[in-house]
Amino acid sequence: MDLATRVGAVRLANPVLAASGTFGFGPEYDGLVDVAQLGGVAVKGIAPVPWRGNVPPRVWETPSGLLNSIGLQNPGVERFLAEDLPYLRDRGATVVVNIIGRTRAEYAAVARRLDGELGVHALELNISCPNVKEGGIQFGHDPAEAAAVTRAVKGATTLPVWVKLSPNTHDLPGMAQAVAAAGADALSAINTLVGMAIDVEHRRPALGGVTGGLSGPAIRPIAVRAVWEVSQAVDIPVVGMGGIETATDVLEFLLAGASAVMVGTATFSQPGAMIRIIQEMPTVLARYGFDSVRAAIGAAHPGRLTT
Amino acid sequence: MDLATRVGAVRLANPVLAASGTFGFGPEYDGLVDVAQLGGVAVKGIAPVPWRGNVPPRVWETPSGLLNSIGLQNPGVERFLAEDLPYLRDRGATVVVNIIGRTRAEYAAVARRLDGELGVHALELNISCPNVKEGGIQFGHDPAEAAAVTRAVKGATTLPVWVKLSPNTHDLPGMAQAVAAAGADALSAINTLVGMAIDVEHRRPALGGVTGGLSGPAIRPIAVRAVWEVSQAVDIPVVGMGGIETATDVLEFLLAGASAVMVGTATFSQPGAMIRIIQEMPTVLARYGFDSVRAAIGAAHPGRLTT
Amino acid sequence: MPRYELEVVERQEPKPDHVELLLDAPSLAAALTPGQFAHVWTPGRLRRPISFSRATPDGRVGLLFRVVGSGTRWLADRRVGDRLDVLAPLGHGFPTPETGPVLLVGGGVGIPPLFVAAQRWAATHPLSVILGARTADAVVMVADFQALGLEPSISTDDGSLGELGRVTSPLTRWLARNDGGQVLACGPTPMLAAVAELVGDGRPCWLAYEQRMGCGVGACLACVVPGVGTDGQPEWLRVCHDGPVFSSRRLWWARRPEEA
Amino acid sequence: MPRYELEVVERQEPKPDHVELLLDAPSLAAALTPGQFAHVWTPGRLRRPISFSRATPDGRVGLLFRVVGSGTRWLADRRVGDRLDVLAPLGHGFPTPETGPVLLVGGGVGIPPLFVAAQRWAATHPLSVILGARTADAVVMVADFQALGLEPSISTDDGSLGELGRVTSPLTRWLARNDGGQVLACGPTPMLAAVAELVGDGRPCWLAYEQRMGCGVGACLACVVPGVGTDGQPEWLRVCHDGPVFSSRRLWWARRPEEA
Numbered sequence A, B: 001m002d003l004a005t006r007v008g009a010v011r012l013a014n015p016v017l018a019a020s021g022t023f024g025f026g027p028e029y030d031g032l033v034d035v036a037q038l039g040g041v042a043v044k045g046i047a048p049v050p051w052r053g054n055v056p057p058r059v060w061e062t063p064s065g066l067l068n069s070i071g072l073q074n075p076g077v078e079r080f081l082a083e084d085l086p087y088l089r090d091r092g093a094t095v096v097v098n099i100i101g102r103t104r105a106e107y108a109a110v111a112r113r114l115d116g117e118l119g120v121h122a123l124e125l126n127i128s129c130p131n132v133k134e135g136g137i138q139f140g141h142d143p144a145e146a147a148a149v150t151r152a153v154k155g156a157t158t159l160p161v162w163v164k165l166s167p168n169t170h171d172l173p174g175m176a177q178a179v180a181a182a183g184a185d186a187l188s189a190i191n192t193l194v195g196m197a198i199d200v201e202h203r204r205p206a207l208g209g210v211t212g213g214l215s216g217p218a219i220r221p222i223a224v225r226a227v228w229e230v231s232q233a234v235d236i237p238v239v240g241m242g243g244i245e246t247a248t249d250v251l252e253f254l255l256a257g258a259s260a261v262m263v264g265t266a267t268f269s270q271p272g273a274m275i276r277i278i279q280e281m282p283t284v285l286a287r288y289g290f291d292s293v294r295a296a297i298g299a300a301h302p303g304r305l306t307t
Numbered sequence C, D: 001m002p003r004y005e006l007e008v009v010e011r012q013e014p015k016p017d018h019v020e021l022l023l024d025a026p027s028l029a030a031a032l033t034p035g036q037f038a039h040v041w042t043p044g045r046l047r048r049p050i051s052f053s054r055a056t057p058d059g060r061v062g063l064l065f066r067v068v069g070s071g072t073r074w075l076a077d078r079r080v081g082d083r084l085d086v087l088a089p090l091g092h093g094f095p096t097p098e099t100g101p102v103l104l105v106g107g108g109v110g111i112p113p114l115f116v117a118a119q120r121w122a123a124t125h126p127l128s129v130i131l132g133a134r135t136a137d138a139v140v141m142v143a144d145f146q147a148l149g150l151e152p153s154i155s156t157d158d159g160s161l162g163e164l165g166r167v168t169s170p171l172t173r174w175l176a177r178n179d180g181g182q183v184l185a186c187g188p189t190p191m192l193a194a195v196a197e198l199v200g201d202g203r204p205c206w207l208a209y210e211q212r213m214g215c216g217v218g219a220c221l222a223c224v225v226p227g228v229g230t231d232g233q234p235e236w237l238r239v240c241h242d243g244p245v246f247s248s249r250r251l252w253w254a255r256r257p258e259e260a
């Protein structure tokens, strides 16, 4: 069974990548996950300088979901390159660096710094993290701003640029078209939805950051819809994510139009989830009549119904 | 224990109403739910004339959620008044009529027709149903349009007007302020989120309408956040809903700022859910130190942390 | 419609992946119309509709189902002594047939409601039974029909039991042999459409439909199938409340089998 | 850190709402540092962190927990023969104390990791033990300490067991009686802050912290507590990976108990 796929110029041995922010930089899962076996690893969002993130508590469980308000704490690009990237590079992982910034210039600065760094295969622009009040968030639902930051980053790097979309907007296709026109090489969909829980016993928000990002199987229908919509709106490839836990879930995203997927929250409960999913992909693809990952991409779209 | 609450001028014996579209017009649950015991009943969205709705299948289960694409099938306002309202009126139910239209004028027409009808206590403007392609939906994320339809309806009726917000937008507070300024008497939050699932076996969208509205506990964090945000953005009361299944869930919405709540999807699995919740409210309120429903409203908001 | 918590008093596995649960429910057993169903609680957001498969004189009702997904798998794990939370009896079943020959046509898990019909009318009507499925492993309740003195004609798509082919062949023969009479059928939609087409407008033809359901009681408008309105235009019928049994004259697909 | 599927070989209910599960895990029992924890799979999105409560010579480890929510309720329902999916051993435990007197201060479900410390160092160090909780029903493992020849000083907020009051009174007495020595503590954050304040900077003081966790292995940055950076500025420490045991000098709240 051929599990290989491509996201634009980036070739992947299989379609399952670790989602940004849920897999650290790799060594945390040493002994449990061999990063070379993954389709790739999207690392935690990286800013030009270290960010502190939000006050704890930073996670809270909801029905089939998880709220987090990490707030993009990160070591900054220099420490990332010095301390974190080597582990992944040495093991031959395909690395997607998720980048964040408070301004266009900050995004571009990270992109420029990463350009040409050995072991970095693509950049993923997080214009959609709901946990940052300044900067980041407004890019996520303003097509013109999103296009501008995409252009700024494209101008600063030769690396493929994936733009990660926020579902917290009513016009995903419009966003997708705007960033595609600005030169994005691929789209990632979706980041978390803005949610919140109340700690009833203590009569206060459950998260230190008050609101947080909702992930996990609860949001899978939103994510599948997003992939379905944007993959029809643009010609660039889409990397799908949101609540994936099984190989059948991966197939759902492929059928909806994704060329690859990322797994996030599932890793917390089952660190081996990605490896298990990759192992089960051949059986699941065969069960539903596919002889390769590529054959399944977009196979549920109207024009392809007879496939 | 005092369960009474108010939504503006509408007094409710308890804070638990049936959510629009999930409880029909009452007689469907005859023998299982005594409508007079509920805080109230929001009936299925009513248009000036009958609507056909979408092709089936119209429901699909997701993790802790439900997708539906009913597409606002409804009997039209005349048949509603002749055939459906009498059951609720005769039993003394507090009735909220959810109204829909393809244009401002259609909304206003339904509102005008219902004005002065005995047994109708409030109107709930559904400007947010994701299942209608023409009209309805664009009101849901354009503050100016939402305000215009609110004004049109307010001008056509003396009934209290609740505006039901869509979560499919990034600026709920802005929407809330716009409709409040246009005269809305209360807000309902939230309607369903646009989602989708793929029927992997048949390689096609699981719903006849392709996309559908996501409800159930999966969306509760989005709903709580919406209530939290809008109840701080405006001075009019908020009716909260989204994934409520227990009396503790109700309390979460009250603490977030809701004056009353609606229960939808839970009724499908447990027709008696609303009645059970109402019965459990006194115990749950007491357990967390409240002596009435009103004392809990907004009690998790910063200014009230010391309550 | 009432809600019951019914005890499982017997559990059978009549065929691979098929389970029948017998529930202690005297009032249901007495009140049941053939074709009515139960909306059964399973974990998750929605209940599962399952037709009653039998009603016994000692006050038991049966639910016979094929394990196809999470809900039926959970149901299949129930054991004697467990309780099921059901809304029942739901929907409109088959009307009592006029005098004359009655043909029951059941496909796969469409067979159980027809057995209730056989139980009800074996003594009062001349009954014939045609059962079909893809394979022998999905033809259920044959011995039950036989115990009523009925000898079903069986056909399977793969010829593993009875005649090779669809139920349409024995149906065609029955129609040729019987001038009047009426047909009661339950099975997959394409089968129902084919039955309706063959039976035509000359005799009463009642079809029990399936559709994904939300509430099961008529409130949510999820379970619609296209019917033919009095004006000849399409109108939605709710399987849970207007059906699941409809006259073939009212159903769009029965009038236009090519669309089914 | 490895993942294990460990069999429950014994189940105790030492106090109301408290359960201890003993797991067959020879390699863990041998490798464990007191204060390390297991990240235990329960249904839902997140595992649950539970400190090890004992490591026995015959290769068992214990998890002792109070039932407070859905995860611990599920764990409390496990029976002998069931298997637990755990990531372990996680985090950094208490460092081996220097020679000299050692005081263990445990509050409520903070007591179990200190019992592992007692098991490890009872033979090599002069140990004193102070245990506290809101009420007698939450003071666990007293007999276990006694079996090691240790006699814990006990205090409860309601006086239902031992002294009335907080652990701070016996702690003050111990500090007055002992010139040097070191303190190892685990319990609620306000207790830890109070301990750190009383102990001061004169002796080593190690505190085992709690924080809501995501991954449990350092990847997600969920479980942070404020630490004091080398520059005196606040910096986040990950309880799962940098802790759960920290020197009181590194912890913000230990330096500023009024903020805890």
Ligand SMILES: Cc1cc2nc3c(=O)[nH]c(=O)nc-3n(C[C@H](O)[C@H](O)[C@H](O)COP(=O)(O)OP(=O)(O)OC[C@H]3O[C@@H](n4cnc5c(N)ncnc54)[C@H](O)[C@@H]3O)c2cc1C
Binding pocket: B060, B061, C037, C046, C047, C048, C049, C050, C051, C052, C064, C065, C066, C067, C068, C069, C070, C071, C072, C073, C109, C110, C112, C113, C209, C210, C211, C212, C213, C239, C244
């Ligand atoms: C009126 C009626 C009577 C029925 N009687 C029987 C019976 O006697 N025996 C039997 O084996 N089956 C019967 N079915 C079909 C049965 O309801 C489905 O097989 C069952 O709901 C599948 O649930 P699941 O969770 O195992 O499958 P899943 O595929 O996991 O179910 C997912 C969702 O789809 C719905 N669904 C799946 N298949 C069907 C279907 N064929 N019809 C309607 N909804 C479906 C489920 O209810 C659920 O909401 C009947 C259906 C209807 C509408």
Ligand SMILES: Cc1cc2nc3c(=O)[nH]c(=O)nc-3n(C[C@H](O)[C@H](O)[C@H](O)COP(=O)(O)OP(=O)(O)OC[C@H]3O[C@@H](n4cnc5c(N)ncnc54)[C@H](O)[C@@H]3O)c2cc1C
Binding pocket: A060, A061, D037, D046, D047, D048, D049, D050, D051, D052, D064, D065, D066, D067, D068, D069, D070, D071, D072, D073, D109, D110, D112, D113, D209, D210, D211, D212, D213, D239, D244
């Ligand atoms: C390093 C460490 C060691 C611990 N050791 C023990 C122990 O030995 N015995 C014991 O009884 N308890 C211990 N706890 C606390 C224990 O983790 C919680 O009581 C447990 O997670 C509650 O889960 P729940 O689902 O029952 O409660 P819920 O309140 O339903 O849990 C909801 C969420 O909050 C988290 N949570 C709730 N309370 C705590 C808490 N106090 N600390 C961290 N997360 C929490 C849960 O993990 C879960 O993610 C420890 C916590 C940490 C961080």
Ligand SMILES: Cc1cc2nc3c(=O)[nH]c(=O)nc-3n(C[C@H](O)[C@H](O)[C@H](O)COP(=O)(O)O)c2cc1C
Binding pocket: A019, A020, A021, A022, A043, A044, A045, A066, A068, A070, A072, A098, A126, A129, A164, A190, A191, A192, A214, A215, A216, A217, A219, A241, A242, A243, A244, A262, A263, A264, A265, A266, D214, D220
């Ligand atoms: C704890 C946590 C931290 C995250 N951090 C980031 C991040 O730094 N950058 C980013 O683009 N997405 C981040 N995400 C979003 C995930 O990468 C992913 O888009 C989302 O969680 C949906 O996938 P899932 O449901 O499989 O987790 C984070 C998610 C979680 C749960």
Ligand SMILES: Cc1cc2nc3c(=O)[nH]c(=O)nc-3n(C[C@H](O)[C@H](O)[C@H](O)COP(=O)(O)O)c2cc1C
Binding pocket: B019, B020, B021, B022, B043, B044, B045, B066, B068, B070, B072, B098, B126, B129, B164, B190, B191, B192, B214, B215, B216, B217, B241, B242, B243, B244, B262, B263, B264, B265, B266, C214, C220
């Ligand atoms: C089957 C179904 C039909 C619905 N129809 C309507 C409707 O006609 N008008 C409306 O405003 N909301 C409608 N809703 C949305 C609900 O009223 C409610 O806002 C939403 O489902 C969230 O609540 P819940 O999670 O408790 O179901 C419908 C929801 C469902 C599940």
Ligand code: FES
Binding pocket: C212, C213, C214, C215, C216, C217, C218, C219, C220, C221, C222, C223, C224, C238, C239, C240, C241
């Ligand atoms: S299932 Fe709700 S109307 Fe039929």
Ligand code: FES
Binding pocket: D212, D213, D214, D215, D216, D217, D218, D219, D220, D221, D222, D223, D224, D238, D239, D240, D241
């Ligand atoms: S829980 Fe993930 S870093 Fe500690």
